[in-house]
Amino acid sequence: MADTKILFLVADGMGDxxxxxxxxxxxxxxxxxPNMDSLASRCIAGTISTVPSGMPPGSDVAxxxxxxxxxxxxxxxxxxxxxxxxGLKLRPDDLVWRLNxxxxxxxxxxxTMLDYSAGHIDTASSLPLVEDLEHHxxxxxxxxxxxxxxxxxLVQRGGxxxxxxAFAVRPPHDITGQSIAQDMATLATSPRLLALFHAAAERLNTPANATRATGIWPWGQGRPLALPDFSDAYGLRGAVISAVDLVKGLGRASGMAVIDVPGATGLLDTNYAGKVAAALDFLNxxxxxxxxxxxxxxxxxxSGIVADKVEAVRRFDERIVGPLTQALAGTDTAIVVTCDHFTPLACRTHTTDPVPFLLHHASATAHGLPGFSEAHAAATGFTISPGHDIVRRILExxxx
Structure with a gap:
């Protein structure tokens, strides 16, 4: 089985x-x-502790x-x-902020934080706004x-x-509908950052801006990232396929191929078929x-909309898990299905709960579950902790 390939299927925030x-x-x-349930009927399943103790349960960490x-x-x-x-060219002493x-x-x-995404503003609408902020x-x-x-x-040179x-500005998706007073108190200790925050709000709140973007939100800052090379670490030629820069950045920083899929939006209307085709082309x-x-x-x-999350899980199963498992049937491919963290509808943000996973492969036969769920996976008692051991354990x- 030295040539076994590995397919990770990750539904971000699926756990609840x-x-x-x-x-x-x-x-x-x-x-x-039905597709995840079929894989779960003969697999190894359990939970993964993707968030180390004391770290925030963000998608970056998980x-x-x-x-x-x-x-x-x-x-x-x-x-x-x-x-x-x-692929930004950064100096070692630069500080890089995520800017919503x-x-x-x-x-x-x-x-009050009304919406962390400015109404899920599209790129065509947001690009001129950010270009204007940079220009002025x-x-x-x-x-x-x-x-x-x-x-x-937002890059802060020498920051x-x-x-x-050391600022701890809260992730905006954690405070939907809440007061921003705590974060403003933090920003107020930096006159230059506070001035930038207010100046950006002034430029955005004009009749020329027809979007719902009324402010910027700098958070998640840190020094430039350096990761080990994935191929050197695990002996595998790897690729990431995602709509979001967060996952693409992890792939690029670790020397993996980063495959862009036209029409991949990160929302319910993403290009599912394009992602399937990209994965199969890479593995083949x-x-x-x-x-x-x-x-x-x-x-x-x-969003907190129950029906939408159920639909997102259904589409993941029908349009990602199903086509890929059917196309790879009869090949020596290990299929892993999991999520990075929980995003419970009750709190509308991430939590540190260990996430369910299943590994489907001819050598993975310890468990036969009636279906794939948080409870069924946890009931096996098999836990991978720390979570970053997941690739190594699968290879074993x-x-x-």
């Missing part, structure tokens, strides 16, 4: 708690998932674990990961870097050694480890 409106079931239990690297040793912040995705375009009731201590507000210290949709970057490097042309990431369930968890199972 039981929902009263679903008859006490989780979205994973409520959604029709996906770094799933790719096989210890966040406690390598994680510097969310902004630096997304900078790696863009957001909707605020007011850009001050009396304000960028200087020798701060550089606005356009990304996609609501996700952008890694500044007081701002010498690739050995394909990490296919779907953002939709996480976005639906943040399929290549004894």
């Amino acid at each position: 708690w039981r929902v009263d409106g679903l008859g006490g079931r989780t979205p994973l239990e409520a959604a029709p998932t 996906n770094m674990s799933l790719i096989g690297f210890d966040p406690a040793a390598h994680h510097t912040g969310r902004g630096p990961i997304e900078a790696a995705a863009q 375009l957001v909707s605020l009731t007011a850009p001050d201590a009396m304000g 507000l960028g200087d020798d210290t701060f550089t606005f870097v356009p990304g996609i949709q609501y996700r952008h970057l 890694a050694n500044s007081p701002e490097a 042309t010498g690739g050995q480890f394909a990490f296919v990431h779907l953002e939709g369930p996480d976005e639906c968890g943040h 199972i399929i290549r004894p």
Whole structure:
């Protein structure tokens, strides 16, 4: 089995708690998932502790674990990961912030976070806004870097050694509907960052801006990212397939191929077929480890809309898991199905719960589950902790 290939299928934020409106079931239990259930009928299943103790349960931390690297040793912040995705040329002492375009009731201590994504603003609408901010507000210290949709970057030259490097501005998706007074108090200790925040709000709140973006939100800052080479670490030629810069950055920083799929949006309407085709093409042309990431369930968890999250799980099963397992039937491919973290509808943000996973392969026969769910996976008692051991443990199972 030395030539066994590995396919990781990751539904971001799919894990959840039981929902009263679903008859006490989780979205994973409520959604029709015949393909995941079929894989679970003969597999090795359990849970993965993707978030090290004391670290925030973000997708940056959790996906770094799933790719096989210890966040406690390598994680510097969310902004630096997304900078790696863009191939930004950074100095060692630069500070890179994730910069959301957001909707605020007011850009001050009396304000409330209405929407962490400015109404899921599209890239065509957000790009000119960020370019305008860079043109009018960028200087020798701060550089606005356009990304996609609501996700952008702010580079603070030489900022890694500044007081701002230690700022704990909360992730905007954690505070939907809440006061931003706590975060404004933090920003207020940096006159230059606070001035930039207010100046950006002034430029965004004009009749020329027809979007819901009324402010910027700098968070997740850190020094430039450096990861070990994935191929050197695991002896596998790997690739990541995702709509979001976060996952692309982890892939690029670790020397993996980063495959862009046209029409991949990170939402319910993403190009599922394109992701399937990209994964199959990679595995059929010498690739050995394909990490296919779907953002939709996480976005639906943040929205708090139960029906949408159930639908996101259903589409993951029908349009990602099903076609890939059918296409790879009869090949020596180990299929892993999991999520990076829970995004419970009840709290609309990430939690540190260990995530369910299954490994389907001819050598993985310890468990026969009635279906794939958080409860069924946990009931096996098999746990991978620390979570970054996942790739190594899978290799031990399929290549004894």
